[in-house]
Amino acid sequence: MATDVSRPGATLIMHFTHIDNLPAILAAGRLFPDNVVGTRLATNVGAADIKASRRDRIITCQPGGVVADYVPFYFAERSPMMYRIACEHRDGKTGCYPDGDDPLVYLVSTVERVHEARLSWVASDGNCAHHLTNFSRSLDELAELVDWPLMRERIWKNLPDDQDRIRRRMAEFLVHREFPLDLLVGYAVRTSQRAAQLRCVLQTAGIIDPYVRVRPNWYYGYKRKGAEE
Template sequence: MIRQPQPTLIMHFTHIDNLSAILKAGRLFSDSSVGPQLATNVGAVEIKARRRERPVPCPPGGFVADYVPFYFAPRSPMMYRIACDHRDGKPGCYLGGDDPLVYLVSSVEQVHAAGLSWVASDGNCAVGLTTFSIEFDELATLVDWPLLQAEVWKNIPEDMDRMRRRAAEFLVHREFPLDLLAGYAVRTAERQEQVRQVFRDAGMIEPYVAVRPDWYYGYMRREVRR
């Protein structure tokens, strides 16, 4: 039986192009207040629109877009979409793939101890079926921990809700200070050096940056044959 891990890691990912501005601000901002901070936006326009209209039914309320989103596990459905869009050359969306994405890693325990306002979900926050909770002790049963640990999480005939549950989120209201991060993760050693250089350019101490290729899909662009 797979239970809630201790500590319970949470991870937010962003394009490496955004890291310099994030370091300058010293925090992550919610989608509704991020403004020009994002040099490269990897989010899907239609999903972001739904999140701006999806109310959070428990305190501190507001809408999903008013929170900084974190996942409880790597290789999320969102990252899968990004990797597939790159592989397939899908028009009208971000096509850079998941290789340039950097994970910013913290834990539920750190956020809770810091007294920040947060809300957890049992699945994709853009879906009406998803439920929310602000109770720390409810996380053990709210989130489908075995599914989050599974390598394959696609919907199957006997369970057509797996993809939604695999996208369970931990939402931090308005802002997330970077001093609550445990470290960063990237796909390759080359990206690791890039992240360290961003910190050096900002005059900051180099952080812990782990190379975690298993946290990525890494699909290559398909050749177009005519």
């Protein structure tokens, strides 16, 4: 278990989306929040119930609004949201996005790049839809707001003596209104095949030498039950 409780020097933030959404995102040159994105998404991986709750959840500090007015990033890979996506694929759950986490691409930036660009942002200490979650727009408060040791843990499930781990693991960095893609530091995918596909998409958009890395440990990669190996 990590013993360093401090915020990392360069604080990675991660937004994931289906690879089919990348052409439209790259054409726009930015990410948009759920309240604005509309039909721009070719493949929507988000759960309808979660999206609805985020449209109602008020941000309690400036610049205000609701969670769905912000572009969301996580502070850690293998989020509970990605776990839900992977499990729904594994179990063949009906009425849900069916294809699991393999086609998802991480768009990676840092807190520092967003802050230096003077964009409006808000951070949460956990799941933004939860009533216990607190918000802050202070860079100095991030050290105490986010549970950094938990962000470094591979296993984040609730424990008998700590029933709040899942909520805290879902801490977010929310960028108001839009996120320009020139603030990205790179992309991550699960397999080398996805990396080749992603490089082709990026190069078609005019990004000649993209920083793409294969990070299988950022994914769950569950196979559909009953599927042949």
